[in-house]
Amino acid sequence: MTVDPNAATQDFPSPPSAPARPGGGASRYLVPALVACAVAIGLGAYGKVHDPAGTAFNLAGFSSTGAVKSWLATVSFGFALVQLVSALMMYGKLPGPSWSGVLHRWSGRVAFLVAVPVAVHCLYALGYQTYDPRVLWHSVLGCFFFGVFSAKMLLLRSERLPGWLLPIVGGLVFTALTVVWLTSALWFFRTFGVTT
Amino acid sequence: MKRSGPLLTLLGGLLLALVMLSLNATTGTRSTSSSTTNEPPPASASPSPSPTKASPSPSPTPTPPPNADYAGRTDDDSAAIAVSLRDGKAVAYFCDGRDKESWLKGDVEDDGGMKLTSKDGAELNGTIEGGSIRGTVDIGGQEYGFTADKAVKPSGLYRATANVRGAEVDGGWILLQDGRQVGILKRDGTPSPAPEIDPETGAVTVDGQRLTARPVTP
16 A cells, blocks of 8 residues: 555544634734734843842852853853754754754754743843843843744644745744843853853 | 754754753852763852752742832942842842941841841931832941842842951942942951942952952842
């Protein structure tokens, strides 16, 4: 028995059934978009309204929370580069192993989970600040990153998205994280030297 | 069937964030060992001393004015003043950024009035009105009027003391709300303009040695 590799693996939409659920198509995009807005605005509002504590707990072995955050952010950014490469492999733009999808999923999870403590510290101890362009961009894009990441995760749950959508959203996630890293960890290392 | 992996990732991140927030809220500045390191937390390396997190819930009864930091300039714009208030006590710093400075301490009355004094005989009289402190400082036979508005980190009052190459170094900084810094660094008691500190980390380099300026609390 031969198997058509391009055969649809999910229930194929029969034309009459599609109009039966009006709005079902739009909500696939609307829900992630709304969640993204809610997350980004929620984080920004928390950072703005909450009185910055100026301090939070530190990890052993590091001289300052700035150093801890910079290294965590750098680890996250490193995995984000893996994300970019493994995504190109999944889309066949680069030769890659069969497990590039697994690599993409798990490097993404690690990158996200490593970035969370950094964001918690930023929002808890420093807040949403606008006192110079670097800080403003960092604040804006930091909130944007978690919003668009949420959207990406929710979009992954939908079937039959337009082919260009995930690469665009994924690219936004990657770009946001890159700028957030450039405006924080790279700045930190350039200002204070590469310290722990 | 919908994929649940992405959703679990999101929930995992949310859970992690909540755990860290509750750790922050409950432990304050205590260092937590990560799973990879087991060495004891370096006593001098944590970023800020714990006093910055004083009583988190202001009680409703008429008690001392709420904990806050204030920063501003004298009326003649020649010097900066910062006041840090914690639990009815206050510490203030008067600094012109060149050679005149004074650290003042004292109690804050329930009505928001305060009279702070320094070892060298300077005196600050002020009152909290709304979101600012208005008052006068008498220092070196001169009286300066001032207004200091509520300051949110990173603006506020910072100090660093250390021994750098045999000299006692004592630096004080006022970070104003507009991002400007006014500071004096004394080497064995001789004042000079202070190098700028990093507003986020308090890091400053003095004579080639890196110090950390910490928020000042009474």
